[in-house]
Amino acid sequence: MSRFSELLDDFFYRPDEDVGGLLDFSAGSDEVLPLTPEETPEEYLAFILEGETYAVPIRSVREIGKVPPLTEIPRADPWLLGVMNLRGDVIPVYDLKLRLKLSDKAPVVAGPDAQPPPRLARILVAHTEEGPAGVWVDAVKDVVRLKPSMLEPAPSGLGGERDCVVGIGRRSSQLFILLDLEQALA
């Protein structure tokens, strides 16, 4: 190969090349806020709970799956929906709506009287300090990239009695309520 083609090669996109900056550039181009170039965006997973859009850092999510049959745990806290079997591991599944005071009664989703889960419902399996934990969500929406400048502190009073809500993400007209799963599942 000639030296010329090597030089030329630099102009072409290689699959292993990091073009994150470029993508950001195009993604942020419709943004009203001025961007500081050295900001590194973080990926968040957005999901729906009772019609509201929440987001958690995608690093904290191990996997997303359809709702498997859940087994209720007798005499457990109401926000513990039950346990599921994930490839041989027993993983507890929690209801965040109770924690966030979005509803005051846990749905019956485990045991013999359980209704089949809604078509869009999913279980997020999150990493927590005490091992993996499942979280029931009504639907998974999207993966969004948010830069630190797009975040703002949470208005007080959000997130029930716990400090589960760490802030609000704003991307054009859309709002994401950012959750601290560790806190919400504690």
Place this chain on the structure above:
Amino acid sequence: MNQGGKALSDFVAEATEILDTLNKDLLTLDERRGQEVDPDLINGIFRAAHSLKGLAGLFGQDRIARLAHGMEDLLDRLRLGKLVLDDTTLDALVEGLDVLQALLVDASRGETSNTQSARVEGLVSRFTHLGEPTAPGEEDVLDRLELDAQVRAVFTEYEEHRLRENVRRGVSLWRVRADFDLSDFDKGLAELNSRLKPVGEIISTLPSAQPSSASGIAFDLIFGSKVSDKELAEALEGTLAQLSKLAVRPARATAPATPSVPPPAAQAAPPAAARMAASVPATPEAPRAASTRRSGAKKGKASKQPPPAEPEAPVVPVVARETPSPLPQPAENEAGSKGPRVDFDTSLRSLTQTVRVDIRRLDGLMNTVGELLLIKANLQRMTESARQEGTLMLSKAWVQELARETRQLERKLDALQSGLLEARMVPVGQVFDKLARLVRRIAREAGKEIDFLSSGGEVELDKLIVEELSDPLMHIIRNALDHGVEAPEARVLAGKTRRATVSLRAEQKGNHVIIEVSDDGAGIDEHRVREVALQKRLITPTQAAEMSRRELLNLIFLPGFSTARNVSELSGRGVGLDVVKNNISNLSGLIDVWSERGRGTAFQLTLPLTLAIIRALVVGVSGRTYAVPLNSVLEILSVQPKDIRTLERREVLDLRGQTLPFTRLARLFNLPERNTGRHFVVVVGLAQERMGIAVDELFGQQDIVTKPLGGRLQSVRGISGATDLGNRRTVLVLDVAALLEEGMGPERRWA
């Protein structure tokens, strides 16, 4: 796991093994305090320290290598008789082992704590200063022995020392001459060795200068023995060995004859000499550095964990008073006894998850897998033939063959399962040995005289259970030593033997192993227990009045209970028997206590053999499915509602004239009760407890693999884990021990 992590875990596993051997041998040495020291034992410890040094060096664990080197040096001096094994030396060695263990914990976490480094330095210099060389100048007893100078010249330093020892103790020495044919002298020599070993000590094996024939080789074995001439002759009967006694001249008779033969060992045993020489400059010679470093270590410890450091101050005088041998340097002694306390918080759990498995067991498993593959091939062939036939009607022969293969498959899977379970089993003695050393140490420090007996160490349990057992057992034993056993004087006043007995016993009973810790101490005062429970409002006065003695004793397992009048450093640190009970429950075990005032206390643990795969009874309640471990199911009854009676608002059953407590699982678990007309009652039992659990349906038996519920769900009561019955649905496994406890004492719990 990355390369470094793997190497580290290999190191930790191997070092743990060496430390276990060291521990065992030091324990034996400790037990025989004041007796004649077995040279083989010292040699064993010496070798262990030596291999640890090599291993640590290989893996760059400098601190461990350094300490092991110091120990090896000390042991070498002991071995060669340059140092007498007294209590100070032994204590130093034991402390060395403790520090090595702490260092290994550090290493396994990839930490380097300064406290431990300081302890290493302190110990190493203490080792060097131990036992200033015994005064020479005495007549060399070897000179009294009638041996050719030629022969003497080839003895190694160690052999010479052993020879000297034997002469000094007045053991008669023999020269055993044996002729062997060159072709098989190794076998003959080995046989001779094995015959001589039981009756005495083989000090040296030397090729003889005068072989009897051209094709033969002769050996002179220098042998020391206390048995009579006749017995020795009997031991050697049938061999070609000739005995001749080595005469020992009486002392002083020829004292000045050969006043100072230069020790031939210096040339004869270069490896030993070189080692000694090399080691001297390597160890620091600063004379008092030891004490300053130790005090530094103490400070480091105090700042690290202040709470335990404070209360131990008043304990020290007791230790000083009760130290068994009057040691001239109290400062040394105090520091020595303080050192090990740092370890009281370290667990006795092993650092590795490794299990040593007999290769034959693995071979057996491999064979089974081979046979399973054969079955799989057969099944494949049958599937193929069924597909080619293409008809729905399959031949009778084919169906029979399928049935046969399925049976085979089942049998082989059973074999595989039991083989794997067997591979997980380890003797409980592993924990017992570690505990034994702890007991001696605590007893010495608390000034109590204790005989520690342990039996049943060969009983095997799942590795997982053995590991989890060490902490609760340690706790119970500490309790026994601290609160149970009285001080020697108090025992004598009470008309008991001065020495107390603490025993640890394991025994297999069917599917369970029973471990008992008992002492012949003061026992538990149930009145005092009641008083404390009332004071702490754990029970109400009415309850207290109704409680039986046994129920009162069981109050000690309640959280927040401690009868210790003065909180000591050993036990009574806020973590009580409730934690022990929890640990045991997590293993699906039961704990029970027996005690009589003035006579002693016994704690009995009942544990399942394994937790890995169990046979379970699958039951249904209100449409839910649960599994009950079959090892705790005694029988199953069908009960009509009219058979259920109430006693003090508690439901009971009449079972062959005996009253059986009865619990409805649906009610216990707050499930909607279904009116089924009749109940199936699963009678469960562990240790002495019996209870009937009512369920709606029985689905049969199944082998299940229980998965723990994990850290987040640990607080769930009555459930020990979950399992998968093959239909993707998770089924919960009932924790029979917890349910029994709940069913037995509801008024205690929900008062």
